[in-house]
Amino acid sequence: MRIVHAVRSDGFAGVERHVARLARAQAHHGDDVTVVGGAADDMRRELDGVRHLEARTVPEVARRLAGHGRGADVVHVHMTAAEIAAGLVPWARHRPAVVATRHFAAPRGSGRTGPFVARLARHAVQAQIAVSRYVADHVDGPTTVVYPGVDVAPSTAEQERVVLVLQRLEPEKATDVALRAVASSGMLHHGWRLQVAGTGSQAAELAALADRLGLRAELLGHRADVDELLGSAGILLAPCPVEGLGLSVLEAMAHALPVVAADAGGHTELLAGLDDRALFPPGDAATAGDRLRALAADDAGRAAYGRAAAARQRARYTLAAQVAGTADVYEELL
Incomplete structure (x- = not known):
């Protein structure tokens, strides 16, 4: 399966680590995976050879998806800004399935422009994944819970005080x-x-x-x-x-x-x-x-x-x- 993950980000915190680990695991499983967004050095270290493309703004994410998402089976977006970017792409004939992971326990959109932002973000999304039952219970729309995973080798270091x-x-x-x-x-x-x-x-x-x-x-x-x-x-x-x-x-x-x-x-x-x-x-x-x-x-x-x-x-x-x-x-x- 060809998968493109996207997050509008130039940082590396919990969401970016989540994206990188899932993408790397999918690639090891045999999928063709590309990741858009996140701090380049940190993402590439964590991705361990999986293709990475920088994207700091919504238009940059949209351009990356237009170039690399057209032949994908799935575009998997993370957080509202990447959802909006996916909605801006004119997919033409081959439209990939668009899946969003909800990382935070809140409906989309806030402030005066919240309803507009929420509608724009939802426009492209066909299915949602939540990282916990707590998140699923607090977001808008039907959601499937898929818990994140980690595979960490047991440490040989002695625990310090x-x-x-x-x-x-x-x-x-x-x-x-x-x-x-x-x-x-x-x-x-x-x-x-x-x-x-x-x-x-x-x-x-x-x-x-x-x-x-x-x-x-x-x-x-x-x-x-x-x-x-x-x-x-x-x-x-x-x-x-x-x-x-x-x-x-x-x-x-x-x-x-x-x-x-x-x-x-x-x-x-x-x-x-x-x-x-x-x-x-x-x-x-x-x-x-x-x-x-x-x-x-x-x-x-x-x-x-x-x-x-x-x-x-x-x-x-x-x-x-x-x-x-x-x-x-x-x-x-x-």
Whole structure:
């Protein structure tokens, strides 16, 4: 099958990583795959030989699709801007099936132009995939849930006494809750370290908050070695209350890394029932700190939680399962 993925982006965060991993897995499965959009160096590293074309704007995505999508069986778009781009292409005789993955738990369009944007985005889309049941329940239109997968080789590194926060540093991610939770836990006074990997508009503000809280936070910025960070950390802290799924949480599970996460959105689907200390009420830094402190003091419990998380990931959230579920959506249209 010939597949073209498109995302209007010059960055590399959760959505772009999702696109790159799915595209690479489909190519390994035998499909002819092209990816449009995303930060060139990061995408090409993750794609490992799969064809990549840069596209930073909606018109650029539309031009790429007009040139490379006409002979495709499926054009698979990610986020509203790429949906709009697909709708701008005059497909002529050979019109590919257009599938959209919904990554966020919200209807299309916002603000005064929202209804127009939503209509324009929906125009080209023939089927939708949601990354979680939570997302499917909050988007517009019929949607099939296909969970993302990860296939991560078990790390040979020894887990260190590190609390890792791995996310964009934007307001909706609630990184400030993570800093307050670590401060509340007191664990940095008992040999633990805090690492924050990611970039965003709140970087300076969060550095100032860490200083006010007396935290020796290692603000790592953008990192390409995400697997290495996850493989050597002791706990992942995921405070975002609106994650459609939580790719970093899923990756942590693959590394047998215990997670303390906001009990909301996709986090709940991934972690519920694994450990009593896995989830905390969104925004509640004090309770999150309690969860962290309890896990930090329980070496055997952390290891058991990590093994249970890894077993769940390998049973439910593999790239093979994602490729198969995505192919089912394609084939129903074709």
